[in-house]
Amino acid sequence: MIRLGILGYGNLGRGVEKAAAAAEDITLAAVFTRRDPKTLKIASNAPVYSADDMAAHKDEIDVLILCGGSANDLPEQTPAAAKLFNVIDSFDTHARIPEHFANVDAAAKAAGKTGIISIGWDPGLFSLMRLISNAVLPDGNDYTFWGRGVSQGHSDAARRVEGVKDARQYTVPVASAIEKVRSGEDPVLTTREKHTRECYVVAEAGADKDKIAETIKNMPNYYADYDTSVTFITEEEMQRDHSRLPHGGCVICSGRTGENKHTIEFSLKLDSNPEFTSSVLVAYARAAYRMNKEGMTGCKTIFDVPPAYLINRSDEDIRAHLL
Amino acid sequence: MIRLGILGYGNLGRGVEKAAAAAEDITLAAVFTRRDPKTLKIASNAPVYSADDMAAHKDEIDVLILCGGSANDLPEQTPAAAKLFNVIDSFDTHARIPEHFANVDAAAKAAGKTGIISIGWDPGLFSLMRLISNAVLPDGNDYTFWGRGVSQGHSDAARRVEGVKDARQYTVPVASAIEKVRSGEDPVLTTREKHTRECYVVAEAGADKDKIAETIKNMPNYYADYDTSVTFITEEEMQRDHSRLPHGGCVICSGRTGENKHTIEFSLKLDSNPEFTSSVLVAYARAAYRMNKEGMTGCKTIFDVPPAYLINRSDEDIRAHLL
Numbered sequence: 001m002i003r004l005g006i007l008g009y010g011n012l013g014r015g016v017e018k019a020a021a022a023a024e025d026i027t028l029a030a031v032f033t034r035r036d037p038k039t040l041k042i043a044s045n046a047p048v049y050s051a052d053d054m055a056a057h058k059d060e061i062d063v064l065i066l067c068g069g070s071a072n073d074l075p076e077q078t079p080a081a082a083k084l085f086n087v088i089d090s091f092d093t094h095a096r097i098p099e100h101f102a103n104v105d106a107a108a109k110a111a112g113k114t115g116i117i118s119i120g121w122d123p124g125l126f127s128l129m130r131l132i133s134n135a136v137l138p139d140g141n142d143y144t145f146w147g148r149g150v151s152q153g154h155s156d157a158a159r160r161v162e163g164v165k166d167a168r169q170y171t172v173p174v175a176s177a178i179e180k181v182r183s184g185e186d187p188v189l190t191t192r193e194k195h196t197r198e199c200y201v202v203a204e205a206g207a208d209k210d211k212i213a214e215t216i217k218n219m220p221n222y223y224a225d226y227d228t229s230v231t232f233i234t235e236e237e238m239q240r241d242h243s244r245l246p247h248g249g250c251v252i253c254s255g256r257t258g259e260n261k262h263t264i265e266f267s268l269k270l271d272s273n274p275e276f277t278s279s280v281l282v283a284y285a286r287a288a289y290r291m292n293k294e295g296m297t298g299c300k301t302i303f304d305v306p307p308a309y310l311i312n313r314s315d316e317d318i319r320a321h322l323l
Numbered sequence: 324m325i326r327l328g329i330l331g332y333g334n335l336g337r338g339v340e341k342a343a344a345a346a347e348d349i350t351l352a353a354v355f356t357r358r359d360p361k362t363l364k365i366a367s368n369a370p371v372y373s374a375d376d377m378a379a380h381k382d383e384i385d386v387l388i389l390c391g392g393s394a395n396d397l398p399e400q401t402p403a404a405a406k407l408f409n410v411i412d413s414f415d416t417h418a419r420i421p422e423h424f425a426n427v428d429a430a431a432k433a434a435g436k437t438g439i440i441s442i443g444w445d446p447g448l449f450s451l452m453r454l455i456s457n458a459v460l461p462d463g464n465d466y467t468f469w470g471r472g473v474s475q476g477h478s479d480a481a482r483r484v485e486g487v488k489d490a491r492q493y494t495v496p497v498a499s500a501i502e503k504v505r506s507g508e509d510p511v512l513t514t515r516e517k518h519t520r521e522c523y524v525v526a527e528a529g530a531d532k533d534k535i536a537e538t539i540k541n542m543p544n545y546y547a548d549y550d551t552s553v554t555f556i557t558e559e560e561m562q563r564d565h566s567r568l569p570h571g572g573c574v575i576c577s578g579r580t581g582e583n584k585h586t587i588e589f590s591l592k593l594d595s596n597p598e599f600t601s602s603v604l605v606a607y608a609r610a611a612y613r614m615n616k617e618g619m620t621g622c623k624t625i626f627d628v629p630p631a632y633l634i635n636r637s638d639e640d641i642r643a644h645l646l
Contacts, residue, residue, distance in 0.1 A: 018580055022461055097642055118646055125455070127646045128630055129589075132448065134645065135606040135633035136599075138345055257341055257602055260594035266452075267590075271583035276459075279580055283458040303641055307451055308626035310458035318626055319420055322457065323441055323450045 002289045003029035003060060004282070005085065007051060007077060008067035009040060011245065012090070015278025016065050017044055023282060025312045029061050058084040063285040065089075075100060082107040082115045082299075086288045088281050090120040097123075105299035114292035116300045119284045120277040121268055122146070126251045128302050129266040133253030137262060140255020143181045145173035145194060149247025149273060157222040158199050161215050163207030166235065168242040170198040173249065184254045184261045197228040200242055202235050247273035283310045325612045326352035326383060327605070328408065330374060330400060331390035332363060334568070335413070338601025339388050340367055346605060348635045352384050381407040386608040388412075398423060405430040405438045405622075409611045411604050413443040420446075428622035437615035439623045442607045443600040444591055445469070449574045451625050452589040456576030460585060463578020466504045468496035468517060472570025472596060480545040481522050484538050486530030489558065491565040493521040496572065507577045507584045520551040523565055525558050570596035606633045 004020050006013045009031055020028045021044060028046040037048040049057060054064075064085040066077050070093045078089045082104050091100050100117060108115040118124065122144065130142050151171045158167035177194050180187045199216055203209055213230040217223055233241075250267035270276045284302070287309035291300065308315055313322075327343050329336045332354055343351045344367060351369040360371040372380060377387075387408040389400050393416045401412045405427050414423050423440060431438040441447065445467065453465050474494045481490035500517050503510045522539055526532055536553040540546055556564075573590035593599045607625070610632035614623065631638055 015580070022580070094646070097646055098639065101642060123646045125459075125587075128455075130645045131630050131634055131641060132451075132606075135609075135630075135635075136448075136602045138635075257338070257345070257595065257598040260598050262594060262599050262602075263590075263592040264448075265588075265590045265592075267586075267588045269586040269588075271585060272580065275580040275583050276585050279459045279585075283455075286458075301642055301646055303631035303638070303646070304629050306627050306629050307454050307458075311454055312458075312461075315626070316421065318454060319424060319624055322453045323417070323420055323446045323624055323626070 001025060001027045002286060003027055003062045004285060005030045005032060005057070005061035005064040006067055007032045007054070007064060007081065008073065009033050009035075009042060010067060011274035012278055012281075013067035014043065015272070015275040016067060016281055017042065017046070018275060019279045019282040023286075023312065026282065026286065030057055032064075054081065055084055061085055062289050063088060065281050065285055075103070078115065078117065079103040079107040082113050083111045084113075086113050086285075086292045087115040088119055088285050088288055089115075089117050090124070090277060090281060091118045092120070092123055094123070101299050101301070109298040112292075112297050114288045114297050114300065116284050116288050116302070116305065118301055120280050121270075122249065124277075124280055124302055125268070126249070126266070129251040129264070130253075131303055133251070133255070133264045137253060137255025137257075137264070139257070140253050140262075141186050142251060142253040143189070143194075144249065144251050145178055146249035147171035147173050147195065147247065149249070149270070150242075150245050152245070154197065154199075154222055157219060158201060158216050161212055161219075163204050163209075163212050164201055165204050166202040166238050167216075168200045168238065170200075172196045172198055178250070178252070181252045181254060182263060182265070184263060186254060191225045192227060195226060197223060197226045199223075199228060199230045200233050200238065201230055202238050203232055244271065245273045246271055247276075286310060286312065324348060324350045325609060326350055326385045327608060328353045328355060328380070328384035328387040329390055330355045330377070330387060330404065331396065332356050332358075332365060333390060334597035335601055335604075336390035337366065338595070338598040339390060339604055340365065340369070341598060342602045342605040346609075346635065349605065349609065353380055355387075377404065378407055384408055385612050386411060388604050388608055398426070401438065401440065402426040402430040405436050406434045407436075409436050409608075409615050410438040411442055411608050411611055412438075412440050413447070413600060413604060414441045415443070415446055417446070424622050424624070432621040435615075435620050437611045437620050437623065439607050439611050439625070439628065441624055443603050444593075445572065447600075447603055447625055448591070449572070449589070452574040452587070453576075454626055456574070456578070456587045460576060460578025460580075460587070462580070463576050463585075464509050465574060465576040466512070466517075467572065467574050468501055469572035470494035470496050470518065470570065472572070472593070473565075473568050475568070477520065477522075477545055480542060481524060481539050484535055484542075486527050486532075486535050487524055488527050489525040489561050490539075491523045491561065493523075495519045495521055501573070501575070504575045504577060505586060505588070507586060509577060514548045515550060518549060520546060520549045522546075522551060522553045523556050523561065524553055525561050526555055567594065568596045569594055570599075609633060609635065
């Protein structure tokens with residue numbers, strides 16, 4: 001049994017707990033939290049420890065999955081944890097990946113551990129599809145579309161606007177843009193042409209709704225580059241219609257071999273973004289454990305992992321039944 | 324530069340030649356043929372040698388791509404070639420993969436070479452998707468659909484029927500079956516429910532068309548388990564409408580994490596089946612070369628290859644731009 005640890009018990013941590021329970025070769029050995037461990041109720045019977053006590057449990061855990069955020073948690077936590085454990089994270093701040101990779105690599109190599117960063121579906125499975133597509137069809141272009149799905153970062157941004165009590169944002173790919181890409185037209189698409197944003201907002205009593213809508217639509221980085229719709233709803237409607245975290249998207253590569261065209265498409269349709277992401281994290285935790293056993297230490301990404309390491313089946317079995 | 328060799332100059336061999344020309348880090352160093360080398364005209368300037376003389380060129384080639392058929396050529400050729408070169412093949416006789424793997428593994432290990440078998444899109448990229456889907460969503464089912472596209476095996480089988488001058492067979496997935504799978508219904512589908520077969524036939528003058536159609540439709544292994552249509556056309560129509568080799572298909576995995584459903588779909592739409600397959604072979608030839616340099620000898624499959632080895636870009640570059 002591979003003994004798994006979780007650091008951070010939010011949506012992602014709960015998803016990892018669920019995915020670990022579904023894996024026959026994995027057992028959840030510990031949940032670490034920055035809250036008071038006594039106050040944290042978890043779904044399984046795993047012991048809960050303070051995040052400050054991780055070092056005391058270093059020999060009880062084969063792989064630690066870091067379930068914190070990319071902005072503030074992972075840049076510190078993953079390198080620190082890699083001194084103690086094999087680690088997996090879902091770091092998704094693209095611009096900072098080289099720096100994060102270097103930090104985790106140094107810590108993991110010094111400790112003889114294996115770390116795999118930026119695992120999930122994007123970065124993650126979508127990255128893998130971009131790489132494979134580019135390798136197979138060098139004369140081609142790849143396009144990534146996200147949605148329809150909830151962006152928690154954009155929801156949070158809308159929630160910070162004055163007069164907003166609650167908000168939920170859906171990223172929506174533009175169907176006609178996807179069709180153009182699928183048809184092999186190789187279109188040049190602006191940010192605005194690829195996705196729209198739908199914002200559902202519960203306003204505070206007496207708030208100026210026009211001003212809220214304008215503020216959201218013009219918010220730099222988050223909304224200004226998109227066609228955004230803002231729809232005001234009641235708290236009851238928010239609870240009833242927008243309490244789930246669906247997501248998805250697709251990577252489409254259109255390429256040529258001389259006069260012949262080829263299209264490669266990978267798409268996901270997910271009822272729960274955090275639960276699917278967690279399932280990917282757990283499969284790569286299995287890989288980290290195995291790669292470490294074989295002496296492959298240091299920081300890795302999805303590009304470095306032989307796929308056979310992901311699954312709880314023998315090489316003979318997968319060659320006979322999945323190849 | 325990686326020096327590539329080709330054994331067998333049919334559709335696949337010509338595709339490899341084209342894919343090698345499109346790769347900046349690869350040069351075609353030799354084409355080996357069982358025909359008289361003097362009679363073989365090829366598209367590039369690579370030297371053409373007799374297949375009997377491969378051993379004399381063992382130091383001129385880094386990876387040999389075997390472009391013969393799975394029924395008669397590859398079971399002999401790949402293990403024999405693995406004594407001389409790193410090798411790649413597209414062996415697709417599923418039942419014989421364990422035996423073929425063992426033969427290539429023994430030959431390659433003894434010679435310190437690396438062989439990767441069963442590369443292409445199915446087996447190949449579709450196998451990879453089946454593995455990843457099963458690893459990420461253990462509580463799920465995967466389905467593979469092929470087409471619409473030309474099956475050369477089924478075309479050949481129809482061509483062997485008495486009174487048939489020429490034939491072309493298209494494998495067609497049943498759209499309603501795909502929709503059922505996509506919707507997460509987890510249907511149990513018979514062979515007949517998944518695909519139909521369309522056969523276009525040029526009959527010999529005076530042949531009994533009813534008899535031809537009946538013979539094709541009832542042919543065991545090839546047609547009897549499918550709903551097959553047989554359409555008689557002229558030689559001109561065959562030439563005009565059916566001279567290309569398009570193909571494609573999809574792998575769909577529908578799975579659950581508790582009450583939440585998720586769908587993973589990978590699909591291909593290919594103008595030329597042999598040219599796309601060749602492009603995959605060339606990417607994996609690059610991987611075989613690199614894996615051999617790092618001492619990973621013996622027989623491998625797509626499940627064993629770290630994706631980073633497939634592409635002609637540095638690890639730093641792919642982490643910064645594809646992750």
